[in-house]
Amino acid sequence: MSDESLVSNKSLRYSLISCLLLRCGSNNNTILERLSLCDFESLPDGGMGSFIVVGLCNKGRSRLKAEAVYIDSDGVEVNIGLYVDGDGFPRDVDFWKVDFNPLAKFPTDNELIDIKCY
Numbered sequence: 605m606s607d608e609s610l611v612s613n614k615s616l617r618y619s620l621i622s623c624l625l626l627r628c629g630s631n632n633n634t635i636l637e638r639l640s641l642c643d644f645e646s647l648p649d650g651g652m653g654s655f656i657v658v659g660l661c662n663k664g665r666s667r668l669k670a671e672a673v674y675i676d677s678d679g680v681e682v683n684i685g686l687y688v689d690g691d692g693f694p695r696d697v698d699f700w701k702v703d704f705n706p707l708a709k710f711p712t713d714n715e716l717i718d719i720k721c722y
Contacts, residue, residue: 616710617644617655621694623713624670624686628721635693651706652682653699664690673718674711676701682711 622636642659666687674682685698701707 613710614644616712617697619713620684620711620716621657621686621697623716624672624684624719625694627719628670630669630692632692639694647696649699650704652701652704653707653710654697656696657694666695668722669694670722671718671720672716674715675717676707676711677709678705680705680708682707684711684716 618639621639625632625635639657642657644655645658647654647656666689668685669688669692670686672684674684676682681702683700683702685700687695687698689695699707
């Protein structure tokens with residue numbers, strides 16, 4: 605991503621995770637409250653946008669909770685995966701831009717398409 609401040613924006617990351625959790629039936633206020641107290645840390649993925657949740661006491665192995673597709677502002681598809689721990693708390697969000705280039709724009713809730721829940 606050309607502008608690191610966009611991909612590291614805490615409110616955008618919180619909103620993305622909250623949207624996926626709520627769309628997939630995880631309307632647990634405790635999870636959302638704890639998530640609001642967390643920070644997020646970018647992962648070294650070449651600027652595609654992946655990040656981890658820092659501050660939750662993650663338990664056990666992670667599992668895929670939700671997937672979504674986003675069409676970046678340059679027209680390239682981005683696949684997004686939300687991973688949670690054994691208690692359903694978010695652990696990380698994985699972005700994969702199909703052309704392996706950096707993310708041009710961080711997605712907003714209404715730009716997510718083809719959301720799948722597991």
